[in-house]
Amino acid sequence: xxxxxxxxxxxxxxxxxxxxxxxxxxxxxxxxxxxxxxxxxxxxxxxxxxxxxxxxxxxxxxxxxxxxxxxxxxxxxxxxxxxxxxxxxxxxxxxxxxxxxxxxxxxxxxxxxxxxxxxxxxxxxxxxxxxxxxxxxxxxxxxxxxxxxxxxxxxxxxxxxxxxxxxxxxxxxxxxxxxxxxxxxxxxxxxxxxxxxxxxxxxxxxxxxxxxxxxxxxxxxxxxxxxxxxxxxxxxxxxxxxxxxxxxxxxxxxxxxxxxxxxxxxxxxxxxxxxxxxxxxxxxxxxxxxxxxxxxxxxxxxxxxxxxxxx
Ligand code: UDP
Ligand code: MG
Numbered sequence: 001x002x003x004x005x006x007x008x009x010x011x012x013x014x015x016x017x018x019x020x021x022x023x024x025x026x027x028x029x030x031x032x033x034x035x036x037x038x039x040x041x042x043x044x045x046x047x048x049x050x051x052x053x054x055x056x057x058x059x060x061x062x063x064x065x066x067x068x069x070x071x072x073x074x075x076x077x078x079x080x081x082x083x084x085x086x087x088x089x090x091x092x093x094x095x096x097x098x099x100x101x102x103x104x105x106x107x108x109x110x111x112x113x114x115x116x117x118x119x120x121x122x123x124x125x126x127x128x129x130x131x132x133x134x135x136x137x138x139x140x141x142x143x144x145x146x147x148x149x150x151x152x153x154x155x156x157x158x159x160x161x162x163x164x165x166x167x168x169x170x171x172x173x174x175x176x177x178x179x180x181x182x183x184x185x186x187x188x189x190x191x192x193x194x195x196x197x198x199x200x201x202x203x204x205x206x207x208x209x210x211x212x213x214x215x216x217x218x219x220x221x222x223x224x225x226x227x228x229x230x231x232x233x234x235x236x237x238x239x240x241x242x243x244x245x246x247x248x249x250x251x252x253x254x255x256x257x258x259x260x261x262x263x264x265x266x267x268x269x270x271x272x273x274x275x276x277x278x279x280x281x282x283x284x285x286x287x288x289x290x291x292x293x294x295x296x297x298x299x300x301x302x303x304x305x306x307x308x309x310x311x
Contacts, residue, residue: 002026002033002105002156003084006092007074012045015092016053022090022098023057029102034059037092038078041068054302066297072173073296075153079165081301088156089175096154100191104156113161113184117154120190136212144177144219151176154191160184171289174215181219217285224282227275234271 004022008015019035026033035057039047047064054060063077075089086108090096096117107115137151153175157165161184168178179186216223248255298304 001084001086002031003036003082003087004033004101005036005038005075005078005082005087005089007038007040007071007078008042008046008050008092009040009068009071009074010042010044010046011092012042012049014094015046015049018092018094018098019053019057019060021094022101025098025101029105031102031105034061034084036061036063036078036082036087038062038074039064040071040074041065043068060302062300062302063298064300066299069296071153072175075175076173076295077298079157079162081303082162084159086156086158087162090154095194096152097191097194100154100189103189107187107189108156108158111185112187113158114179114182114186115156116179116186116188117152117191118188119152119193132208140177140215140219143216143222151180152191152193155179158184170218171291171293171295172214172218172285173295174211174218177215177219213281217281221282223278227278230271230275234268 004026006018011018015037022035037050037060039050039062041064047062050060050062054062061081063081065074065077069077078089079087086105088101088104090098090101100117104115104117155175157179161179161182164182164184165178
């Protein structure tokens with residue numbers, strides 16, 4: 001029994017089409033399944049559409065968050081509730097094509113605990129974005145020692161992997177990286193990313209930048225080490241400069257040295273600020289974690305014994 005988990009945010013126009021396609025593929029492949037869809041505080045008619053879809057698919061469990069908490073939080077809400085022997089996480093916009101689902105299940109039945117969807121092609125994307133993503137995965141892999149493959153959130157987790165994932169207590173999650181961290185028998189399944197049919201991507205540049213910083217900070221303290229290395233390099237340079245300056249002074253060749261001082265000030269000043277901001281980022285994360293707020297709040301859950309508000 002496989003649970004299909006999708007985070008859904010403002011996909012009202014396409015969500016039912018997505019569901020019917022998935023249903024068709026799984027029906028043809030004869031895979032026993034159920035659905036768990038998490039509405040991440042959509043502002044369009046997504047929730048109504050989901051309730052309608054539920055009339056056709058009685059095995060559809062719906063969870064609605066109290067506001068938009070972001071995809072990661074929506075995923076957490078789903079993973080914590082998912083039943084079944086395995087869970088498949090996929091996007092609700094058909095960019096993770098349903099035709100790969102039988103293959104994933106097959107790999108799982110061969111004994112893999114985690115099946116990673118790996119983007120073979122990134123679909124149609126602006127050049128700088130493609131390039132940025134490639135650079136990012138290199139950097140992420142290098143810094144964290146985890147995978148350098150272009151990861152995606154299209155994954156199958158077995159019950160065992162899912163239970164292990166649930167033990168990770170951090171508030172601020174990064175699903176792609178976490179499943180790489182888990183280990184277990186895993187395999188990769190390349191897939192072609194489909195172009196988005198409806199609406200547009202919800203990732204703005206600022207959000208991507210935040211994900212970039214968050215993911216690195218969540219998995220490695222390497223930037224802190226970098227600050228230390230930078231300090232050492234500065235110290236070495238300063239030592240050389242001290243010797244040189246003293247030599248000049250005692251050999252009566254000293255210039256007024258105004259520009260040198262200014263340049264050094266700027267250089268050291270910016271170095272210090274950078275170092276402080278790196279440390280600050282980690283402290284910020286510690287603060288977030290220490291506050292211990294829940295990752296998300298649930299407004300409605302069709303499987304909880306509370307009446308479902310159709311609004
Ligand atoms: N999503 C979500 N909450 C958000 C943003 C997105 O649950 O705040 C969902 C969205 O409905 C979709 C998936 O996450 O199912 C991927 O979002 P999107 O297609 O916008 O991202 P992209 O494919 O560009 O990475
Ligand atoms: Mg998408």
